[in-house]
Amino acid sequence: MSRTASGAAATADYLDQRTGVGLVVKNFARKVFPDHWSFLLGEIALYSFVVLLLTGIFLTLFFVPSMGQVTYEGPFAPLQGQEMSEAFASTLHLSFEVTGGLLMRQIHHWAALLFIASIVTHMLRVFFTGAFRKPREINWLVGFTMMLLGLAAGFSGYSLPDDVLSGNGLRITDGVVKSIPIIGSYLSHFIFGGEFPGEAIIPRLFTVHILLVPGLILALVALHLFLVVVHKHTHYARPGRTERNVVGPPFFPVYLAKAGGFFFVVFGVLALMGATMTINPVWNYGPYDPSPVSAGAQPDWYMLFLEGALRLMPGQGTEWVIGGYTLSLNVLIPAVVVPGLLFTVLALYPFIEAYVTGDRREHHIAERPRNNPVRTAVGVGTLTAFVILVLAGSNDIIATHFGLSINDITNTYRALIIVAPPLAFWATKRICLGLQRKDRELVLHGHETGRIVRFASGEYTEVHRPLDEFERWPLVAHEGRRPVELLPAEDERGVRRRGYRRDAVRARLSRAFYADRVDPVTPAELAAAQSHGEHDAVAAVESRHPGELPVGSHVVDDAVPPTEAVGKHVADEPEVRLS
Amino acid sequence: MTEHSSELSTPGAGAAPVAARPAGSEVTLPERFENPGLAPHRDRVADRDPAAARGAARRIALLFGVSMLGSIGFVVAYVAAPSDGTVTGVRNSTLYLGIALFLAMFGIGAAAVQWARTLMSDREIVEARHPQRTSDADRAAAIEVLRQGAADSAIGRRGVLKGALLSALALAPLTVAVPLVGEVGGTWNVNAFRHTLWKKGTRLTLDPSGRPIKAEDVVEGSIVHVIPDKLRDSEHWIEEKAKAVVLMTRIDPAVLKEAPDRAGWSYEGIVAYSKICTHVGCPVALYEAQTHHLLCPCHQSTFDIADGAKVVFGPANRALPQLPITVDDEGYLVAQSDFTEPIGPSYWERLK
Numbered sequence: 001m002s003r004t005a006s007g008a009a010a011t012a013d014y015l016d017q018r019t020g021v022g023l024v025v026k027n028f029a030r031k032v033f034p035d036h037w038s039f040l041l042g043e044i045a046l047y048s049f050v051v052l053l054l055t056g057i058f059l060t061l062f063f064v065p066s067m068g069q070v071t072y073e074g075p076f077a078p079l080q081g082q083e084m085s086e087a088f089a090s091t092l093h094l095s096f097e098v099t100g101g102l103l104m105r106q107i108h109h110w111a112a113l114l115f116i117a118s119i120v121t122h123m124l125r126v127f128f129t130g131a132f133r134k135p136r137e138i139n140w141l142v143g144f145t146m147m148l149l150g151l152a153a154g155f156s157g158y159s160l161p162d163d164v165l166s167g168n169g170l171r172i173t174d175g176v177v178k179s180i181p182i183i184g185s186y187l188s189h190f191i192f193g194g195e196f197p198g199e200a201i202i203p204r205l206f207t208v209h210i211l212l213v214p215g216l217i218l219a220l221v222a223l224h225l226f227l228v229v230v231h232k233h234t235h236y237a238r239p240g241r242t243e244r245n246v247v248g249p250p251f252f253p254v255y256l257a258k259a260g261g262f263f264f265v266v267f268g269v270l271a272l273m274g275a276t277m278t279i280n281p282v283w284n285y286g287p288y289d290p291s292p293v294s295a296g297a298q299p300d301w302y303m304l305f306l307e308g309a310l311r312l313m314p315g316q317g318t319e320w321v322i323g324g325y326t327l328s329l330n331v332l333i334p335a336v337v338v339p340g341l342l343f344t345v346l347a348l349y350p351f352i353e354a355y356v357t358g359d360r361r362e363h364h365i366a367e368r369p370r371n372n373p374v375r376t377a378v379g380v381g382t383l384t385a386f387v388i389l390v391l392a393g394s395n396d397i398i399a400t401h402f403g404l405s406i407n408d409i410t411n412t413y414r415a416l417i418i419v420a421p422p423l424a425f426w427a428t429k430r431i432c433l434g435l436q437r438k439d440r441e442l443v444l445h446g447h448e449t450g451r452i453v454r455f456a457s458g459e460y461t462e463v464h465r466p467l468d469e470f471e472r473w474p475l476v477a478h479e480g481r482r483p484v485e486l487l488p489a490e491d492e493r494g495v496r497r498r499g500y501r502r503d504a505v506r507a508r509l510s511r512a513f514y515a516d517r518v519d520p521v522t523p524a525e526l527a528a529a530q531s532h533g534e535h536d537a538v539a540a541v542e543s544r545h546p547g548e549l550p551v552g553s554h555v556v557d558d559a560v561p562p563t564e565a566v567g568k569h570v571a572d573e574p575e576v577r578l579s
Numbered sequence: 580m581t582e583h584s585s586e587l588s589t590p591g592a593g594a595a596p597v598a599a600r601p602a603g604s605e606v607t608l609p610e611r612f613e614n615p616g617l618a619p620h621r622d623r624v625a626d627r628d629p630a631a632a633r634g635a636a637r638r639i640a641l642l643f644g645v646s647m648l649g650s651i652g653f654v655v656a657y658v659a660a661p662s663d664g665t666v667t668g669v670r671n672s673t674l675y676l677g678i679a680l681f682l683a684m685f686g687i688g689a690a691a692v693q694w695a696r697t698l699m700s701d702r703e704i705v706e707a708r709h710p711q712r713t714s715d716a717d718r719a720a721a722i723e724v725l726r727q728g729a730a731d732s733a734i735g736r737r738g739v740l741k742g743a744l745l746s747a748l749a750l751a752p753l754t755v756a757v758p759l760v761g762e763v764g765g766t767w768n769v770n771a772f773r774h775t776l777w778k779k780g781t782r783l784t785l786d787p788s789g790r791p792i793k794a795e796d797v798v799e800g801s802i803v804h805v806i807p808d809k810l811r812d813s814e815h816w817i818e819e820k821a822k823a824v825v826l827m828t829r830i831d832p833a834v835l836k837e838a839p840d841r842a843g844w845s846y847e848g849i850v851a852y853s854k855i856c857t858h859v860g861c862p863v864a865l866y867e868a869q870t871h872h873l874l875c876p877c878h879q880s881t882f883d884i885a886d887g888a889k890v891v892f893g894p895a896n897r898a899l900p901q902l903p904i905t906v907d908d909e910g911y912l913v914a915q916s917d918f919t920e921p922i923g924p925s926y927w928e929r930l931k
Contacts, residue, residue, distance in 0.1 A: 261691025275677015
């Protein structure tokens with residue numbers, strides 16, 4: 001045994017005698033982690049959080065969270081002699097006089113943007129693949145809470161340098177908070193420790209930003225990962241993967257090398273961004289002063305949808321005075337109601353879908369988005385609304401860059417926010433159904449080979465190569481779903497059944513979810529498709545299994561009547577004959 | 580944990596039932612396809628060819644080498660190109676340090692990932708999953724444990740204790756909450772929003788110099804940013820400034836529309852309005868002299884300065900509050916009074 005090996009053994013023995021760590025190693029060192037690019041999104045979130053902690057610790061050592069006024073006497077000439085808060089002055093100091101300080105600031109800011117972007121895309125992946133289904137609903141809520149905390153971290157950090165942009169951001173926050181009925185004014189005092197801006201907000205945000213929020217995120221990260229271990233990771237329906245197993249490389253060494261290496265990749269890319277791309281150059285904006293404001297200023301990307309909602313809401317007729325009290329719907333609806341609704345539905349979606357579909361089983365196979373058209377369409381519709389709001393939040397930039405009227409742009413977005421999401425919903429659902437039909441087509445008839453064959457009769461046809469079982473499996477692994485059955489309103493003795501109305505609502509929702517569907521190819525359908533060419537065989541099969549064969553009848557879809565699908569398959573016959 | 584699942588059919592066992600079925604036989608087909616099991620493992624180049632594996636190892640070592648160079652380069656850059664306070668110096672220092680850091684980190688990452696992909700075994704492991712739910716026996720045992728604990732505590736028999744425990748727990752948070760809520764809002768004086776520093780006779784002065792303004796200095800088409808005189812003498816000048824800032828311009832009296840109840844609030848066509856948007860409180864700043872439109876750059880609420888600063892577009896609902904002005908004996912512009920309504924965004928008890 002080499003010297004290092006015996007040293008390691010001695011250390012392991014020491015630890016094991018005191019902690020019993022051997023059992024943990026035995027059970028977890030070779031734990032299976034399924035591998036897929038879409039599983040990296042959550043890792044990016046985790047790694048950018050680690051980078052945020054590392055760079056953040058650096059920044060706290062130089063930043064002074066105080067709104068006390070000082071006169072700037074540092075090296076940045078344009079601001080010399082100007083009055084500013086200590087927070088702003090220390091931001092200038094760490095940017096200009098601390099070697100590596102600006103790099104750390106810029107990495108920190110880019111990492112924050114990436115952190116929230118990767119959380120959101122990770123959430124979208126989980127949403128579109130149905131990975132939130134039982135037993136993972138609780139972990140969805142944990143992740144959802146982390147997303148909210150990520151937004152809180154971003155917002156509180158953005159405001160810390162006390163520059164003119166973030167100060168106006170805080171002022172908007174103050175205006176939004178004040179619009180909340182009954183408690184608005186008090187909430188504003190609660191946040192600012194008195195009137196806006198006061199001298200408390202920066203120190204308070206600092207504590208929120210460096211202690212409260214990251215502490216909570218850390219705790220929830222631990223819970224999130226713990227639950228991933230408890231549930232084991234989902235995997236996609238590739239050959240060999242089932243609902244009862246988990247397939248992938250072991251934690252040690254493959255996953256450790258890939259995931260650990262990926263941390264360094266993320267850190268490296270963020271370092272490159274921080275080195276080459278300026279972000280939030282507060283010295284150009286100047287210190288906060290309640291009077292100036294700069295045009296063409298955008299918040300960080302994750303706040304843009306709120307900004308856009310505020311911009312789109314028409315002001316006329318939307319401020320109501322009821323009994324002498326003012327209700328500012330022009331602020332409340334875009335800044336409180338819209339995000340409140342969006343976040344509530346997002347948090348509750350797993351429970352809504354479980355209720356509608358009546359599905360109480362555990363699911364460990366992540367779905368292909370096309371195989372759940374309504375969910376995918378709901379997601380794309382919501383994303384469309386989000387993107388429109390983000391664009392609306394940039395309407396001034398669009399106006400100046402494209403020389404358009406800001407009023408026209410705003411009015412266009414006002415129309416789009418109503419029209420586009422339902423359109424996107426409809427189009428996505430059709431596309432999903434179309435893709436499912438394409439899958440059926442591929443399974444039934446195989447790949448086109450490009451080989452054209454001529455018959456003795458003079459007929460030309462292309463040879464198709466059938467799929468092997470491994471290639472076929474991902475296309476047929478999912479189950480065809482049915483809407484929940486509605487029991488009759490009265491039982492067999494003619495007594496009205498309790499809960500009938502509730503069931504009827506649910507049945508209607510369930511029909512909306514599953515009425516349009518394309519079922520996966522069954523072995524019988526494939527058998528029929530492959531034997532079509534052999535006239536004897538098909539006749540024989542048809543005579544024996546009359547109920548099994550009409551291929552198109554499984555395509556229960558209002559848009560494509562069964563006859564059309566049948567006709568199509570009949571027309572396809574000669575292709576198969578030659579394969 | 581690593582027990583291999585036996586439910587999987589071996590590769591090939593679930594072969595297409597169709598192809599295997601001779602035409603005309605009586606075999607009934609299953610409802611659904613069977614999972615064919617893991618696809619057969621395909622060797623990578625480095626699995627088959629030792630030379631390729633050696634090459635891969637060399638490339639991985641090279642990537643680690645890049646990382647080492649990056650780390651050393653970082654230290655060199657730190658010493659050789661420190662931040663000297665000049666814009667160029669800071670930019671170069673940030674660039675050199677950042678690129679070195681990139682190499683140091685990315686080298687390790689790329690090497691590790693490459694190692695995993697080319698040299699480490701890529702044979703997948705199968706583990707069984709178990710339902711999350713505990714077995715009935717374990718559940719029953721858990722309930723029994725809880726039942727015993729509850730019985731030991733006697734909580735079921737002593738209702739008074741249960742009530743007392745819950746009441747004490749419910750009251751305890753007050754010790755933290757009361758002082759917190761009491762102190763966190765400062766004075767909690769929400770009526771402070773209603774008033775600004777402006778009062779009868781306060782001179783209008785330039786922001787930020789504080790120089791008083793004569794009426795003849797205000798020209799048509801240009802906007803003047805105004806703060807009240809002696810703003811800096813007040814204890815909380817930033818809070819006061821946040822409420823008291825005013826925009827002033829001169830409008831051709833021929834186009835200036837004035838409401839009857841505001842007659843005399845302007846002076847020779849000079850009008851002064853609160854700069855704080857009635858939407859969510861941004862400073863309104865963009866003035867278009869041709870149309871007399873004032874645009875808030877935050878959310879594009881547009882106000883017509885020639886017509887009582889009424890809203891002509893955007894999310895704001897109310898006109899900007901007008902500051903009644905006149906001139907004093909020395910010809911300087913002064914306020915006639917404070918604003919006659921609370922400035923800035925609406926709030927619940929604004930009209931109370």
